[in-house]
Amino acid sequence: MSGSYDDSMIDVSSDSFWEIGNYKRTVKRVDDGNRLCNDLMNCLHERARIEKSYAQQLTEWGKRWRQLIEKGPQYGTLERAWSALCTEAEKVSELHMEVKAALMGEDYEKLKNWQRDAYHKQMIGGFKETKEADDGFRKAQKPWAKKLKEMEVMKKSYHSACKEEKLAASRETNSKLESNNNPETQKKLQEKVEKCQQEMQKTKERYEKSLEELDKLTPQYMENMEQVFEQWQQFEDKRIRFFRELLLEVKQHLDLSTNHRFQTVYHTLEDTISATDAEDDLKWFRSNHGPGMPMNWPQFEDWSIDLNRTLSRREKKKPSEGVTLTGINQTASDQPVQPAKTSSSLTVPTKTAPAGSNPFEDDEDDDEEEEMAVEQQTTVNHISVNKEEIKTASSMEKTPDWSDEDTGVNPFSANGDGNPFEDEQASPVISVPVRALYDYDGQEQDELSFKAGDEFTKIGEEDDQGWCKGRLKGGQTGLYPANYVEDIQ
Numbered sequence: 001m002s003g004s005y006d007d008s009m010i011d012v013s014s015d016s017f018w019e020i021g022n023y024k025r026t027v028k029r030v031d032d033g034n035r036l037c038n039d040l041m042n043c044l045h046e047r048a049r050i051e052k053s054y055a056q057q058l059t060e061w062g063k064r065w066r067q068l069i070e071k072g073p074q075y076g077t078l079e080r081a082w083s084a085l086c087t088e089a090e091k092v093s094e095l096h097m098e099v100k101a102a103l104m105g106e107d108y109e110k111l112k113n114w115q116r117d118a119y120h121k122q123m124i125g126g127f128k129e130t131k132e133a134d135d136g137f138r139k140a141q142k143p144w145a146k147k148l149k150e151m152e153v154m155k156k157s158y159h160s161a162c163k164e165e166k167l168a169a170s171r172e173t174n175s176k177l178e179s180n181n182n183p184e185t186q187k188k189l190q191e192k193v194e195k196c197q198q199e200m201q202k203t204k205e206r207y208e209k210s211l212e213e214l215d216k217l218t219p220q221y222m223e224n225m226e227q228v229f230e231q232w233q234q235f236e237d238k239r240i241r242f243f244r245e246l247l248l249e250v251k252q253h254l255d256l257s258t259n260h261r262f263q264t265v266y267h268t269l270e271d272t273i274s275a276t277d278a279e280d281d282l283k284w285f286r287s288n289h290g291p292g293m294p295m296n297w298p299q300f301e302d303w304s305i306d307l308n309r310t311l312s313r314r315e316k317k318k319p320s321e322g323v324t325l326t327g328i329n330q331t332a333s334d335q336p337v338q339p340a341k342t343s344s345s346l347t348v349p350t351k352t353a354p355a356g357s358n359p360f361e362d363d364e365d366d367d368e369e370e371e372m373a374v375e376q377q378t379t380v381n382h383i384s385v386n387k388e389e390i391k392t393a394s395s396m397e398k399t400p401d402w403s404d405e406d407t408g409v410n411p412f413s414a415n416g417d418g419n420p421f422e423d424e425q426a427s428p429v430i431s432v433p434v435r436a437l438y439d440y441d442g443q444e445q446d447e448l449s450f451k452a453g454d455e456f457t458k459i460g461e462e463d464d465q466g467w468c469k470g471r472l473k474g475g476q477t478g479l480y481p482a483n484y485v486e487d488i489q
Contacts, residue, residue: 020145029232037111041115058090153210154210164196435487446478448480466482
């Protein structure tokens with residue numbers, strides 16, 4: 001019988017640690033520790049990517065909505081409160097970028113360095129610590145495993161002898177019951193039974209002796225295995241304690257509620273929102289867009305032809321000078337002025353003018369009518385309503401300050417049969433398909449209402465206040481905020 005120790009020859013019959021080869025689970029735990037280091041590093045790396053992505057999304061969200069708020073109709077302290085949400089997003093974004101940097105720059109690197117110091121790779125593969133654990137358990141288990149193997153052989157021999165003795169006794173009994181019993185055969189069967197009984201007794205004694213020797217080795221075996229196991233328990237204890245400390249540091253980095261800067265962000269946000277004052281906002285709107293605005297009320301002024309001669313075309317069109325009214329002739333802004341059909345150079349609509357229409361009557365001075373009739377082909381009537389005066393001037397009386405650009409072309413936009421005293425020129429005719437980005441409910445009668453995704457046509461350019469003119473598919477026209485739509489490519 002060979003005395004060599006071979007794990008492959010041992011049949012593990014239970015799941016106990018003391019069974020031959022079951023220490024492999026403890027050895028595997030060393031490899032598992034290294035794998036867990038890799039898993040935790042991947043976990044931290046993924047969380048860092050999430051923190052970075054969230055920070056970038058917060059920044060983009062805050063930037064986009066800050067622009068929309070600035071261009072939108074909201075005003076006053078409520079606008080500042082709304083914008084404070086964007087500021088909060090930017091500040092929190094910075095904090096999450098710091099969390100990402102701490103996870104990768106501190107926690108990840110710390111774990112990586114600890115893994116490198118705790119697990120040492122071998123040239124032939126695997127880790128040095130794994131081989132040391134396996135060799136230690138194998139050495140502690142070898143004497144007891146060898147004696148266990150001898151005992152198993154003795155047990156097998158004893159059981160085989162018992163089986164032979166039982167078979168021989170059965171044959172002898174059957175022989176006695178037969179009628180044609182041969183004395184010589186009966187004698188041989190009896191000798192076989194006696195021989196089997198003797199062999200059974202010998203193997204039993206050897207089996208009991210082997211088991212006794214195994215029992216004597218068991219205490220030493222258990223002590224040696226305990227020592228090796230405790231060694232690797234301490235190794236695992238270091239890993240568990242290190243992971244615990246590392247996870248606590250990760251928690252500190254992730255827990256923004258304990259960060260005073262994080263708390264300051266929300267204290268500031270709360271203060272800004274709480275500072276919203278409806279009374280102040282309404283007062284501001286009244287002063288800037290309501291009855292609180294100043295007004296240049298019309299007053300009577302004497303007419304002076306000398307004063308009219310000194311005004312250049314550019315000066316007459318300045319906003320500070322008042323409202324410049326178009327010629328009464330109903331011609332398109334891009335068409336030349338049509339010649340008058342009569343000697344009168346000023347034609348006023350015969351129907352009753354609405355409020356704000358031309359306050360002048362048809363009975364102009366005869367002398368002035370004669371002057372205007374002479375220049376029918378090039379006459380353009382200008383009526384300027386100022387705080388101090390309302391005056392008319394003929395193109396016949398233009399001075400050298402007038403440019404050559406107005407020759408034969410009406411520089412003013414006609415308003416059709418409506419009020420001829422509109423204070424702004426008509427927008428250029430455009431037709432651009434657009435799509436709504438957000439819902440909008442018109443606040444005034446001249447405003448459009450639409451839902452996000454609706455498509456309609458922009459028919460006017462954006463003005464200084466951020467409004468455009470549009471036409472819905474149903475034909476309704478009106479104003480809408482330009483930043484609520486996008487052009488359809």
